[in-house]
Amino acid sequence: xxxxxxxxxxxxxxxxxxxxxxxxxxxxxITADAPESTEETIVESIATESTFDSEAxxxxxxxxxxxxxxxxxxxxQGIQNVQALHESLLQAFNLTxxxxxxxxxxxxxDTATLQLLLIAKRSGINLQKQISIDFxxxxxxxxxxxxxxxxxxxxxxxxxxxx
Amino acid sequence: MTTRIVAVLNQKGGVGxxxxxxxxxxxxxxxxxQVSVIDLDPQNHLSVSLGMHAKQQSGIDEVLLGNKRxxxxxxxxxxxxxxxxAGPRLQEIEQLTxxxxxxxxxxxxxxxxxxxxxxxxxxxxxxxxSILVANALFAANEILIPMTSDYLALQGLSHLIGTIKKFETxxxxxxxxxxxxxxxxxxxxxSQVVLNTIQKYFPRQILATSIRETAALAExxxxxxxxxxxxxRSRAANDFTELANDFLLDRVM
Numbered sequence: 001x002x003x004x005x006x007x008x009x010x011x012x013x014x015x016x017x018x019x020x021x022x023x024x025x026x027x028x029x030i031t032a033d034a035p036e037s038t039e040e041t042i043v044e045s046i047a048t049e050s051t052f053d054s055e056a057x058x059x060x061x062x063x064x065x066x067x068x069x070x071x072x073x074x075x076x077q078g079i080q081n082v083q084a085l086h087e088s089l090l091q092a093f094n095l096t097x098x099x100x101x102x103x104x105x106x107x108x109x110d111t112a113t114l115q116l117l118l119i120a121k122r123s124g125i126n127l128q129k130q131i132s133i134d135f136x137x138x139x140x141x142x143x144x145x146x147x148x149x150x151x152x153x154x155x156x157x158x159x160x161x162x163x
Numbered sequence: 164m165t166t167r168i169v170a171v172l173n174q175k176g177g178v179g180x181x182x183x184x185x186x187x188x189x190x191x192x193x194x195x196x197q198v199s200v201i202d203l204d205p206q207n208h209l210s211v212s213l214g215m216h217a218k219q220q221s222g223i224d225e226v227l228l229g230n231k232r233x234x235x236x237x238x239x240x241x242x243x244x245x246x247x248x249a250g251p252r253l254q255e256i257e258q259l260t261x262x263x264x265x266x267x268x269x270x271x272x273x274x275x276x277x278x279x280x281x282x283x284x285x286x287x288x289x290x291x292x293s294i295l296v297a298n299a300l301f302a303a304n305e306i307l308i309p310m311t312s313d314y315l316a317l318q319g320l321s322h323l324i325g326t327i328k329k330f331e332t333x334x335x336x337x338x339x340x341x342x343x344x345x346x347x348x349x350x351x352x353x354s355q356v357v358l359n360t361i362q363k364y365f366p367r368q369i370l371a372t373s374i375r376e377t378a379a380l381a382e383x384x385x386x387x388x389x390x391x392x393x394x395x396r397s398r399a400a401n402d403f404t405e406l407a408n409d410f411l412l413d414r415v416m
Contacts, residue, residue: 009353010317014317015317038333039268042297046293
């Protein structure tokens with residue numbers, strides 16, 4: 001990540017990974033061992049990416065007057081929309097230091113989504129960004145507790161505070 | 164004659180892809196080059212910008228669906244400039260689910276049968292990641308990225324470069340990459356800061372002439388005219404003539 005310069009109008013530099021050889025983005029995960037399967041892999045990946053409309057992911061991001069970004073989880077959170085959530089989180093990371101994730105509408109949630117939220121919380125700590133999961137639904141808390149993630153996601157405290 | 168195949172690409176909308184495709188290709192044709200341009204965007208904006216309003220005019224859609232050859236669909240729209248319109252069925256290509264890697268090869272295979280001698284074949288890509296963009300990247304040897312000088316454009320560029328690197332690895336090729344500063348507002352300090360940032364990561368890859376933001380460039384598509392027809396003595400027309408020379412001579416910042 002580029003250093004922030006008070007004279008610079010750009011804070012977080014989204015291109016910094018290009019000069020960081022250790023960055024995950026700098027190294028492709030696709031090997032060149034099997035050309036045919038590699039071509040197929042790249043076509044599949046871009047076809048999958050296109051099914052998650054990036055414009056739709058913007059709709060789930062709301063910005064409050066104090067600059068906090070709010071992401072509203074959908075009632076069904078699963079593998080089919082986890083990539084869109086991932087993109088929303090990345091965008092929110094780049095836009096603000098405070099992200100609120102509204103989990104009040106969640107009726108169904110899978111392991112992939114909970115893992116993504118856990119990674120987001122941990123990444124937030126590393127990047128000194130505040131991430132909170134607000135108003136978790138009963139279903140959200142149940143799923144998190146089932147996987148032993150409620151404490152790490154801080155939803156057990158949120159639930160206690162809500163009542 | 165080896166045709167240079169150039170994808171005009173940026174996943175971010177509104178950066179000037181179609182404006183660049185329209186006016187740069189016409190500028191090159193005016194300089195005596197034989198140029199073709201494919202409208203690979205289902206929105207059909209390139210075709211409209213060049214005066215083709217017929218929504219049912221078939222084009223690259225029928226080529227990718229295997230029903231027509233590329234040269235059969237080329238329309239002479241200006242002297243030295245041919246257009247292959249999008250066609251009404253182009254969205255069907257995006258919805259193809261079978262065929263594996265073949266879905267990405269459709270355009271490359273069609274170009275392989277191209278019978279017309281051309282200096283350049285430009286591909287105006289849609290603002291998205293999709294099978295259509297995959298086809299453009301499979302087919303192209305060069306990528307032209309129009310860039311606006313604002314922060315979110317850097318964000319989009321970061322994502323785009325990641326995509327390009329994946330394709331380079333998967334296809335085992337290295338694209339010839341050039342960037343164009345588009346809709347540039349020289350009086351805005353952020354513009355210069357963004358440009359400096361891009362230069363840091365893409366040294367000697369930004370074409371020398373920035374296309375300045377002007378109302379005329381936004382107006383001329385509605386008349387189906389290029390800037391050379393709409394405002395021939397405007398600074399925008401001059402910018403695109405200079406940009407065409409930059410492109411031919413590889414003049415960079």
